[in-house]
């Protein structure tokens with residue numbers, strides 16, 4: 001089974017990506033959570049074009065990606081799980097947990113360090129939140145994440161199949177929890193005991209800084225509860241809340257070229273609207 005997954009890895013990834021994207025898009029039309037402010041075609045075309053840029057950058061910057069390194073580490077005996085004799089299921093389970101915790105920690109870091117926030121805030125500057133927001137990350141952030149993941153894979157000796165499963169699940173979960181979908185309240189309550197739901201992650205896209213700096217998890221909801229960064233609901237309610245950050249609030253800012261230069265534009269974090277101590281809501285300029 002693991003060999004079968006690794007042999008067909010690119011096709012499996014693409015098939016699951018396309019299926020989840022399509023399923024969420026249909027769900028968003030059938031049961032939307034919020035009314036979208038921006039025409040879909042503008043955000044979708046640019047957010048999807050960014051995926052192409054990100055994929056190309058990854059291929060160009062790294063001689064090998066995480067799965068390739070995991071295979072190599074296993075052959076060469078690099079990393080903890082390739083050195084000590086542990087059951088495969090244990091190495092697999094611990095790897096998934098450690099990878100998920102590292103994504104959480106990395107996300108906290110990208111909010112805390114001003115230079116990293118400049119790179120990450122492009123994800124937050126989307127003026128609506130839907131399934132394609134899950135794909136909206138600056139290529140520099142994508143490359144830094146890959147660097148961290150490669151280090152972790154080599155140090156821990158993560159099994160290659162765990163890397164594939166983690167990446168596919170993370171991608172699918174991100175598309176699920178960014179989706180503009182309405183879940184029955186009871187189902188949301190039960191689900192978020194274990195995983196990050198759309199209502200839980202939407203809080204993270206609030207313009208209010210206190211809410212932006214919470215709910216960092218992408219897969220398991222336990223990290224936010226454990227480290228005290230959990231916010232249950234947005235202050236203004238899911239329909240009333242403003243999505244985005246104080247900067248980059250025009251429709252022109254949603255174009256691919258603007259997305260790519262956002263880290264180098266605008267004010268530093270401390271001067272950003274919406275960052276003021278106390279987290280008062282700035283007057284968000286309506287998208288024009």
Ligand SMILES: [Zn+2]
Pocket residue numbers: 107111120123124204
């Ligand atoms: Zn964030």
Ligand SMILES: [Zn+2]
Pocket residue numbers: 123133134178201204205
């Ligand atoms: Zn997000």
